[in-house]
Amino acid sequence: MSVSCRQCSKPRHDLTINAGCVSCRAATVEAVRCTRDTATAHETLTGIEHREAGTMLTIDAQVHAYERNHPGRPWAAVLHGPAEVTGDQLVAAMDAVGVDGAILVSVWTMYRYDASYALAVHAAHPGRFGLVKPVDPSDPAVVDTIDAWAATPGRVAIRIMMGPDVSTDAADPGINRVLAAAARHDLPVNLLCRGRLEQVGLMAARNPSTRLVIDHLGLNQPFEPPVPAEPFADLPQLLKLAAHDNVVVKITGACTLSHQPFPYSDLWQPLGRIFDAFGFDRCMWGTDWTRAVALLTYEQGVEAFRVTDRLSDGERAALMGGTVQKVYRWSPAKA
Numbered sequence: 037m038s039v040s041c042r043q044c045s046k047p048r049h050d051l052t053i054n055a056g057c058v059s060c061r062a063a064t065v066e067a068v069r070c071t072r073d074t075a076t077a078h079e080t081l082t083g084i085e086h087r088e089a090g091t092m093l094t095i096d097a098q099v100h101a102y103e104r105n106h107p108g109r110p111w112a113a114v115l116h117g118p119a120e121v122t123g124d125q126l127v128a129a130m131d132a133v134g135v136d137g138a139i140l141v142s143v144w145t146m147y148r149y150d151a152s153y154a155l156a157v158h159a160a161h162p163g164r165f166g167l168v169k170p171v172d173p174s175d176p177a178v179v180d181t182i183d184a185w186a187a188t189p190g191r192v193a194i195r196i197m198m199g200p201d202v203s204t205d206a207a208d209p210g211i212n213r214v215l216a217a218a219a220r221h222d223l224p225v226n227l228l229c230r231g232r233l234e235q236v237g238l239m240a241a242r243n244p245s246t247r248l249v250i251d252h253l254g255l256n257q258p259f260e261p262p263v264p265a266e267p268f269a270d271l272p273q274l275l276k277l278a279a280h281d282n283v284v285v286k287i288t289g290a291c292t293l294s295h296q297p298f299p300y301s302d303l304w305q306p307l308g309r310i311f312d313a314f315g316f317d318r319c320m321w322g323t324d325w326t327r328a329v330a331l332l333t334y335e336q337g338v339e340a341f342r343v344t345d346r347l348s349d350g351e352r353a354a355l356m357g358g359t360v361q362k363v364y365r366w367s368p369a370k371a
Contacts, residue, residue: 094338095357095368096138097322098251098288101126101157102146109153115145116259117326123157127164129325133338137368139322139360140165141226144197149181158190163369166192168226173202173210179217186221192364193249194218195226198235206238215243224249224284224363230256233273240280247282247363250274252289252324253310260330267293268306278313284363285314287355289324291340292331299340308346316354320363 104120105111130138140158142151151169158165167190171178185191196202196214203211218225224247229236233254240248254274258264277283290307294300311319323337341347341356361367 092353093136093357093361093368094134095360096130096135096325096338097286097320097360098141099126099130099138099323099325100141100143100327101153102143103153105146109147109150111146112148113145115143115327117329121326123160126157126325127161129334130164133335135338136357137164137166139168139192139364139366141168141195142170144170144195149175151185155188155190165368166190166364166366168193168195170195170197171214173208173214175210178210179213182214182217182221182223186223191223192366193224193226195228195251198227198229198232204232204235206235206242211239212242215239215246215248219243219246222365226251226286228252229254230270233270233277236283237277237280240277240283244280244282247284248280249284249286249320249363250277251286253285253287253293255293257289257292257324257327258331259327263293263295263331271306271309275309275313278318283314284318284320284359285310286320286322288320288322289328291337292324292328298332298336299343303340304344304346311351311355316351317359317362319355320359321355 100115101121101123102111102115103109103122126138126140130136140154142154147153149170149172151167154165154167154169158167167188169185169191171181171185171194173196175181182194185194194214196211202208205211215225226249227236228251230252233250236248236250236254240246253271254277255267255270256264257267274285277285287307287310290303291298291300294303296302321341323334325334325337328337341352347355
């Protein structure tokens with residue numbers, strides 16, 4: 037059963053739901069309502085309606101912002117995506133679909149360990165972003181860097197990019213210095229760790245007081261089509277990490293793993309296994325915007341989790357904002 041939008045007349049479950057429908061809903065908070073099933077006729081609210089009612093905040097667990105390449109803040113490399121995604125553009129995209137705030141992860145590809153642009157965006161848009169800075173485990177001064185970051189307004193976490201330059205040894209002194217310093221400041225450590233999930237399990241066991249956050253389901257995600265034939269091939273390795281209470285999973289960029297068009301119905305079986313293993317108190321939705329621009333729009337990355345009937349209201353509220361607030365100890369400021 038579905039109910040049509042009062043503004044654009046499209047049914048809520050129409051796969052071609054358009055920007056006008058989202059725009060009219062955002063502008064007027066007119067009801068685009070749907071029933072979870074015909075047996076109970078239980079009506080759910082959209083994210084915007086929950087926000088207006090004061091019962092839910094929608095928080096994107098990972099976004100990026102960057103300027104065009106220029107001599108004052110030169111890029112180290114080129115990230116797949118637009119020539120720029122400024123803070124103003126990012127906030128406009130969030131406002132258009134009713135996203136209250138986001139975790140802004142300083143872009144490692146362009147800026148490496150320099151988080152100055154993320155800090156500038158945070159200052160320009162007070163209350164909209166919590167900040168994450170990449171750190172270098174091989175840097176002898178990394179503990180001093182973490183100490184300074186812990187004193188920075190708006191900071192919520194640090195990040196390790198577990199690429200070829202980072203040791204594959206869970207006992208590596210540099211990695212464990214980072215994890216110990218983060219625990220001392222109660223800072224979660226985000227991990228880009230595709231192909232390294234077994235190592236993460238050992239790191240979690242060695243550092244039970246450090247909150248480890250798995251970026252992008254710990255899976256390899258495409259920057260452009262085609263989607264890999266078996267995008268969830270490594271899912272069993274991720275599920276093993278649920279045994280560690282200090283491990284949290286970001287369900288970020290998940291829509292890029294779907295072989296189906298919006299609303300990506302084939303995702304819910306593998307995502308359901310993750311939710312069952314970790315619980316919604318250890319899962320956080322997000323878009324990884326703008327890495328996914330060649331595969332979907334920002335609106336689609338948000339709406340796919342709003343229109344699905346595979347989540348209860350409480351599960352959706354936790355996944356799309358509640359758990360982010362608890363893990364990062366941060367909430368966006370309400371207008």
